[in-house]
Amino acid sequence: MDAHDFSWNRTLREQWEQHYQYQLRARLQDLTDEEYFWSPVAGPWTVRPRAAAGEPAPGPDAHGVGDFLVDFTYPMPEPAPFTTIAWRLGHVIVGVLAVRNAAHFGGPPASYESWEYAGDAATALTQLETQLDRWLAGVASLGEDGLRAPIGPAEPFPDAPTAALVLHIHRELIHHLSEVCLLRDLYLHRSGASR
Secondary structure, eight states, X not given: OOGGGOOHHHHHHHHHHHHIIIIIHHHXXXXXXXXXXXXXXXXXXXXXXXXXXXXXXXXXXXXXXXXXXXXXXXXXXXXXXXBOXXXXXXXXXXXXXXXXXXXXXXXXXXXXXXXXXXXSHHHHHXXXXXXXXXHHHHHHHHHHHHHHSBOOTTSSSTTSBHHHHHHHHXXXXXXXXXXXXXXXXXXXXXXXXOO
16 A cells, blocks of 8 residues: 555554454454453452342442343442453443444444343354444445544534544553453463363
8 A cells, every 4th residue: 555545544444453353353252151250359340130230129330221231330439340351341332332333323322221231242242243343334434534524412522533533442442352351361360271
């Protein structure tokens, strides 16, 4: 590629696609349900069965529809609670991707309160792939001019260029999914299991 063929849109998508294809995808394969819910500390934020979220009914800090809820409150407590792989994937799927896909790319409405959280690792990874595909297709649809357009009122900085949102989302994805990989490594080394 030379300077005449350069595309910011393609470059921004490739930033994430390269990282996902060559560093993360293989690391997420075969995620087990035990790893998905595992925590090295007591009392983490996680995704939990509705019946376990609170007695007799879920409390105000458990959100979602369906059989599983995610722990979440805003503002975040200090210190921030430890979060499981289940929580981190739920955050990436909903808070990072699905909410943005809904706001910017015509995806179905999404929020922490209205999401049906995955009760197992395979379902969570399927949800992740779905939202990633929608995100990348949405970014591609922006072309070059769409990256320069203001983000709009769905984001905290509505006058910033949409490219700033794309960069932010990619940083969030790299950050949180790298944490997931680290937790998988910790689980593997603490339990003596093999992959």
